[in-house]
C-alpha cells in the first residue's frame with residue numbers, strides 16, 4: 001500500500017487561477033512520486049475576511065450557527081476549483097466537504113473542537129486511486145450542522161486528517177518557506193529554522209506567530225504527527241516541527257513573537273473569598289473564551305483586583321458574560337483596554353539558562369518601553385507593552401539574542 005501524504009494549502013497559495021494551477025501541479029507531482037495524496041485547502045485569499053465583513057453589514061453579532069454556514073462556503077469554493085484544476089490535467093480527483101471528510105466536531109460554533117475523524121470516505125476514494133481534496137476549517141456536529149474551527153483552522157483539519165490516516169507527514173504549504181525566528185514581514189533579518197519542537201512551536205503559535213494554528217500543533221504533539229511547514233511557491237525544504245530532541249535544547253531562544261490581538265480586562269475590588277475566581281473563569285471557559293495572563297493583586301481590606309487578558313475576537317462575549325457575573329459577585333468596576341500588545345520570547349533552552357528574562361527586560365528598558373504585565377513559563381517570557389512600541393521591541397529583542405545569526409551548538 002502506498003503511503004499517505006497530507007498537504008495543506010493556505011489562502012494565499014490558492015488565491016487565483018494561476019496559483020490553483022500551480023498547486024494542482026504540485027499535488028499531481030506528489031502522487032506521481034508514489035504517494036496517496038490528501039490535500040486540505042483554505043478559502044481563497046481574503047475570502048473569509050470578506051464573508052465576515054458581509055455578515056457585519058447585516059448584524060454586529062450574527063447568530064454563530066449562521067456565521068459558520070456562511071464562512072464555510074469559502075473553503076467549498078476552493079475545493080471545487082482545485083478539483084477542477086486537477087481533473088483538467090486528466091487525474092482522478094474528488095473534493096469533499098469537512099462533513100464528507102469525516103471531521104466531526106462539538107457544537108461550539110465558530111470555534112468548534114474536533115471530537116473525532118471518521119475518514120471512511122477519504123480512504124475509499126484513495127483506494128480507488130483518486131486524489132482527495134478536503135475543505136479545511138469546517139466540520140459537522142452531531143446534529144448535522146456545519147461548524148468552523150476558528151481562524152487558521154485549516155491547519156488543524158490537516159493535522160487531524162494526518163493523524164487519523166496515519167500519514168507519513170503533514171505538509172503545510174504557505175506564503176513563507178518555513179518557521180522563522182520572528183515574523184519575516186516584521187523583521188527582515190529573521191532566520192528560517194530547520195526544525196523546531198512541538199512544544200516550542202506551540203508556544204510560538206499561541207503567542208502570535210500565525211504561521212500555524214496553535215490547536216494544530218497541540219494535536220500534532222498529542223498524535224506524534226510531524227509537520228513540514230514550507231512554501232507553496234518553491235521546492236525549498238522548510239521547517240520540520242517534530243518531537244523534542246537534544247539539539248534544540250541548546251538553543252536558548254528560538255523565536256520572538258508579537259500578539260496585537262489583546263484586550264486587557266481589569267476587575268476592580270473583587271470580593272476576596274473562595275470561589276470567586278472559579279465563578280469568573282468557569283463562566284468564560286464555558287463559552288470557549290481563552291483567558292491568558294492572569295494577575296491578582298492583594299489590597300488592603302477584603303477585596304482584590306483581578307487582571308487578565310483575552311483575545312480581541314472574544315471582547316463582545318466577554319463583556320456580556322462579565323456584566324452578568326459582576327452584579328452577582330459584587331465587583332465594583334470593570335475596565336477594558338486594547339492599547340496593549342504582547343511581545344514574547346520562546347525557547348526550550350531557557351530552562352537551563354537563568355537571566356534570559358532579565359535580558360529581555362533590559363532590552364525593553366533601554367528602548368524606553370514600560371512593561372505592564374509579565375508572565376513566564378519554562379520555555380517562554382511574555383510582556384504586555386504599548387501597542388505602538390511592539391515593532392521596536394521585536395526587532396530589538398531579535399537583535400540582542402542574535403536570532404538572525406546561525407546557532408552555535410554548545
Ligand code: ADP
Nearest residue numbers: 010011012174175179180182183185209210211
Ligand atoms: P496561510 O494563508 O498559508 O495559512 P498565514 O497568513 O495564516 O498563511 O500564515 C503565514 C504568515 O505567518 C506569513 O506570511 C508570516 O507573515 C506570518 N508569520 C508570523 N510569524 C511567523 C514566523 N515566526 N515564521 C514564519 N511566518 C510567520
Ligand code: ASP
Nearest residue numbers: 042048137151152153154
Ligand atoms: N479560511 C479560514 C481563515 O481564514 C481558515 C484558514 O485559512 O485556515 O481563518
Ligand code: MG
Nearest residue numbers: 010152210211
Ligand atoms: Mg493560516
